[in-house]
Structure formats: structure tokens, C-alpha cells
Amino acid sequence: MAWHLSVQVDRDSAVPLTTQLQNAIKVRIEDRVLQPGVRLPSSRQLAQDLRLSRSVVVEAYEQLIAEGYLDAVRGSGTRVTRKLTEGGGYAPLLDSRPAAQSRWDLRVGIANLSNFPRQEWLNSYTKVLQNVGREGMDYPPVAGIAELRNELAGYLGRVRSVHTEPGQVMVTAGFAQGLALLSDSLKRLGIHELAIEEPGHNGQRRFILDTGMTPVPVPVDDEGLVVEALERTGARAVLVTPAHQFPTGVMLSPARRARLLAWARERDGWIIEDDYDGEFWFEPGGRPAALQEGDPERVVYAGTTSKVLVPGLRLGWLAIPPRLYPLLERVRSRQDQGSDTLTQLAFAELMRSGLLDRHLRRVRSRYRSRREALAAAVRESLPEARLSGCAAGLHSYAVLPPGTDEAAVVHGALRRSVLVRGGQQFRFGGPPGPPALILGYGSLPLTGIAEAVAAIGEAYEEARRT
Ligand SMILES: Cc1ncc(COP(=O)(O)O)c(C=O)c1O
Structure with missing residues (x-):
């Protein structure tokens, strides 16, 4: 097999050819253009392709093997080392890296593959492929195809009381x-600080930093974001999770909602509403409307399929205030040429046909049973914990009694093969919060919940004794 490698060398350069080749391969490995495990051409083949003497390639390969970038395995050629990039690359926005071997994984953001409606997705996709015309195979509009934006505007109004129109929706x-x-757009408006909730999402905080914005932590209490503290920061933009605060699960109280909306008006500010698990509401009666309903001119509403379906689809949406929309569209058009049309069409079909609603009803009832099993298991095995955030979403927040060594509980649980995150992981250096555990049950089988929580209970008792 003649494996091909795309590198170039400059014969006129003063840098020796071996060094050039070595550096070119090294940079591609470090940038992860060449992935771990990828096979390189034989030295003979590469020498021939680049019209170099074979000894130049042999020397470059040998040096890279010595430095640990490549592995030469007898019978299977030369490959990029796997070890080098373990744990490397960009951390995902969310905590969904593969876990060290553990029996139960209670981290949030873990895809539940068994809930993905494979057959319905396949049917929608097949239907799309059978009917798609020329325009469906062409570049899509950057903000998303009309079919999906129409469906989304209708769905968001119906399910989350979002006030929007197809022309204000962007598929992301x-x-x-x-x-x-949003970070890029706000910077263009001269806004360089984004207030965020603390405790909150550390991956998101790092992500915001990477976009060149300064995240400004604002505390959260039993009523959600402390708007008074936000007012003191001077920030003009804030990212909130009003329906189910991440990670405490608190819902923003009506008084705070009103004050936050008033803050945006007085400050000429922007609110980003991250409604990441807005579809999962378990209490009787309807779920409170999205914050966006209170001021569609100042709130950017954001939703995603990551919880509803799986994160791997990479499909989300923004409902954007009219004043901000043209800027976001311009920024987007500099970033890419829109989202995959076939996936958009398949998702639109899933919504149009009612299959998404049916799927949601089905998984909501599965998650409700898990939520109840979790509450029962906590009452049984961790009775001193105070659970919050159970009304919605796919995780609950367990506050442990003051003085509990949270890290010892987390380590004790891991020794018992249960992977669970402690509350301190969601703090950004402000005052430490109460000892707490975030109990994600979205990807746990119903039968595993009692066992996982029992192991955490043992770890808690052990930590109390020592
Ligand atoms: C707080 C929070 N925001 C947003 C998301 C979704 O991000 P994305 O749509 O990029 O997968 C998640 C997880 O699904 C989350 O936990």
C-alpha cells in the first residue's frame, strides 16, 4: 500500500533537508494534523514522492522515533505515537472526556447512547436523502436552512415560550x-467582559478566556444569580442558566428575573440564556417560560441537541435579538459557511413529523424514573446530604454537611469505582462554597443508581471518620 504524506521541503533553503522534513512532521503531529496511530509512508516511498535520497528520510524518521514522535513496528510500518497526545488536544467545552475505568460515571454531559432514537433518525435521514434536490446539496445559508429555522421558531415558541421568528434564528x-x-460579536461592540455564574462551568470559563473575553464570576445563591453583585461588576454582558443553574440546579426566582431584565435595560446590556437542558422538566405543571420571553430585544436564547439527542450531532441554535442579528450573521460568515445541510434537514424532519416530541416524551419519562431513583438512593445512603436542582435537567446537586472533606469523598468514591465531581471543581477562585457533589444521572442505567450512591455513601462515612 502506498501511503501518502503531504509535506514539502525547500531545496534552496540553508536548513538541511533532514531537519526540514523532521520539523515538518513534528509540527503536524503537535498540531494533531497527523493523528496518533496514523501510518506514514515507508522511507523508500516518501523519498520517491519528495525526490529525496532515501537516507534523508531514514534519518528524519530515526530522529523522530528517538524523540518519541513516531513508532516503528515491525510488519506494520512507521506510525505516529499514541502516547504523545494522550490527554492532549483541546479540552471539550464540557466534561465528557472518556473516563478512567470506573463502573459508574456520574459526570454531567455524558451522552446516553441508548436513548438516541436511532431508527427515527435513520428514517428522517433516509427521507431527506430520497427527496433532497440540488439546492439541498449546495452551500447552505450561513444562519441555517429555512426548513429548520421555521421548525425551530415554531418549536421554541411552543415549548419554551421564546418570542422569535425564523429570520432571527441561527443554527450553530x-x-x-x-x-x-457571541464573544466575537460582543468584542466588536466594545464589550470585553462577560459575567458568568459562580459556581459554574469551568470548561466554559476557559473557553470564554480563549475567545479573548474576560469572564467575570458573579455568585449564585438559592434564588440563582445574585443580580446585585452583577450590578457592581460594571459588565455589560452576562451568561446565565436561568432554568436550571449549572451546576446547582437552582431556578432563577421571579424577583431575580425581573431584576436581571431591568439590569439589561438600564445598562444597555446583553443577556445570554443558556437553556442547555430546558426540555427536561419534571415537576407537575408547565415549565417556567424562557427568560428571553421577558425581553426578546436584549436576551439571546441558546438551545442545543446535546441533551435532547446526543452531543455528537453538534447542533444548536440561537434566537437572536433583531439589533444583534446582522452582526452575528457577519461574524458567522467569516467563521464557516454554515452547518451541514443534510443534518439540518434530518433534524427539521424529526421536528416536523412529531417524532422529536414523541422521543422527548419517552426519554423524559425515563429520566423521571432515574431522578426518583436518585432521590430515593440519596435518602437511603447519603441521608445527611441536601439535594437541590431536582425539578429539571439530568443532574442534581447534593450539598454535604459543613466540614465534610469533599475531596476525600470524591476519592473514596473513585476507589469504589464511582466517578463523581465535587462542587469545588465548579468554582473559579471566589470564596469556597459548601462541600457538594454533582450527581449526573443522565447516562446511568436505572439499576446502577442505588449501587453508585451506596458507594458514595460509604466514601462519605469513611471521610467523616478520618
Ligand atoms: C452548562 C451547559 N451549557 C451548554 C451545554 C451544551 O453545549 P453544546 O451544545 O456545545 O454541546 C451543556 C451540555 O450539554 C452544558 O452543561
């Missing part, structure tokens, strides 16, 4: 892209 690669677009 999940909330991650939405946040990157």
Missing part, C-alpha cells in the same frame, strides 16, 4: 459555536 454547531460567535 452546538452552544459552543454560539458562545464563540
